[in-house]
Amino acid sequence: MGILDNVLRKLRGLFRKKQASIGIYGPPNAGKTTLANRISRDWTGKPLGKTSDVPHETRHVKERKEIVIKAARSRINFDIVDTPGIATKIDFHNFVEDHGLDPAEARNRAKEATEGVIEAIKWLDRVDGVLLVMDSTEDPYNQVNVTLIGNLEARKLPTIIIANKTDLQGSNWGSIRDAFPDHPTVPVSALTGKGMDKLYSTMVDHFR
Amino acid sequence: MEGISIDLISNERLDELGGDKIRFIIDAVKKGKVMVLEKGLTPAEELELIRVTMSEIDHDHFIGLETPGFSGNVTKRTFLQRILGRTPSPRMMVVGPAHLLRTIKKDGRTIQAIILTRDDRVMKEELRAVLEE
Numbered sequence: 001m002g003i004l005d006n007v008l009r010k011l012r013g014l015f016r017k018k019q020a021s022i023g024i025y026g027p028p029n030a031g032k033t034t035l036a037n038r039i040s041r042d043w044t045g046k047p048l049g050k051t052s053d054v055p056h057e058t059r060h061v062k063e064r065k066e067i068v069i070k071a072a073r074s075r076i077n078f079d080i081v082d083t084p085g086i087a088t089k090i091d092f093h094n095f096v097e098d099h100g101l102d103p104a105e106a107r108n109r110a111k112e113a114t115e116g117v118i119e120a121i122k123w124l125d126r127v128d129g130v131l132l133v134m135d136s137t138e139d140p141y142n143q144v145n146v147t148l149i150g151n152l153e154a155r156k157l158p159t160i161i162i163a164n165k166t167d168l169q170g171s172n173w174g175s176i177r178d179a180f181p182d183h184p185t186v187p188v189s190a191l192t193g194k195g196m197d198k199l200y201s202t203m204v205d206h207f208r
Numbered sequence: 209m210e211g212i213s214i215d216l217i218s219n220e221r222l223d224e225l226g227g228d229k230i231r232f233i234i235d236a237v238k239k240g241k242v243m244v245l246e247k248g249l250t251p252a253e254e255l256e257l258i259r260v261t262m263s264e265i266d267h268d269h270f271i272g273l274e275t276p277g278f279s280g281n282v283t284k285r286t287f288l289q290r291i292l293g294r295t296p297s298p299r300m301m302v303v304g305p306a307h308l309l310r311t312i313k314k315d316g317r318t319i320q321a322i323i324l325t326r327d328d329r330v331m332k333e334e335l336r337a338v339l340e341e
Binding site for chain 1 (some may be wrong): 261
């Protein structure tokens with residue numbers, strides 16, 4: 001996002017009346033719902049959705065309205081939108097072979113997952129900012145990450161990159177920061193809560 | 209002749225296709241072709257490619273795309289591009305059927321991908337048959 005865009009966005013923000021929507025985006029199994037649950041629990045006391053080791057657990061968009069985050073004598077009000085993971089391929093065989101699902105259940109999950117990706121893409125038109133979740137144990141240059149970053153920039157949507165899963169061995173959040181240097185990157189373990197305070201202060205600074 | 213077709217698509221051909229670009233790519237990939245696009249796609253076109261792909265996955269014959277492309281990479285923007293908030297032009301892109309193409313390694317400068325041979329695919333099918341018994 002360019003400096004001029006940042007200035008214009010801040011000016012527009014001064015006059016914004018409506019409740020902002022912050023979308024949580026990323027590839028499958030990056031930890032989007034774990035992060036959504038962490039944010040929702042921290043500020044409303046209630047989780048948002050079910051998590052699983054099987055990819056594409058979230059197959060429909062879920063919202064938690066009117067979250068208020070307070071940090072450093074400031075605050076932001078927003079709705080959080082947890083979206084299905086965006087993928088370029090979905091093979092039901094993987095659910096059977098890698099996760100032991102029954103073939104019929106796997107086919108149904110794959111069908112719903114394709115619909116979920118389409119729904120997530122449509123929601124890009126409705127969100128005002130994005131938390132882009134990446135798995136810090138994996139190569140940041142996957143096609144979904146790069147395509148999403150390109151689209152968020154083209155739409156001029158304020159974006160914070162979440163380098164998630166820092167609690168896992170092999171985590172390298174610096175590789176994400178180096179791959180996408182134009183956006184703030186916050187290392188987080190949504191599972192343990194480590195790094196969430198830094199994320200909240202970054203959200204207040206960036207989305208306000 | 210048996211084999212996997214690799215089509216190298218020039219900038220001129222992509223420009224000629226205009227709004228039919230996505231349809232052209234998906235039709236070719238569904239026929240089992242691997243395509244190398246000289247100019248690649250814009251981020252919006254890439255997202256549209258994903259959207260249309262998802263709507264056409266049938267779970268038996270077409271499971272989606274493998275796209276080990278450089279994309280409109282945002283990692284190397286010039287100072288002027290940063291000031292104006294512009295992304296660089298799309299770069300080379302490879303796209304193929306997900307059951308045939310595998311990305312091995314990709315960074316901002318190099319793509320390494322493999323095309324699975326018939327033997328690889330037969331072995332996988334046989335393994336699946338055993339697992340489903």
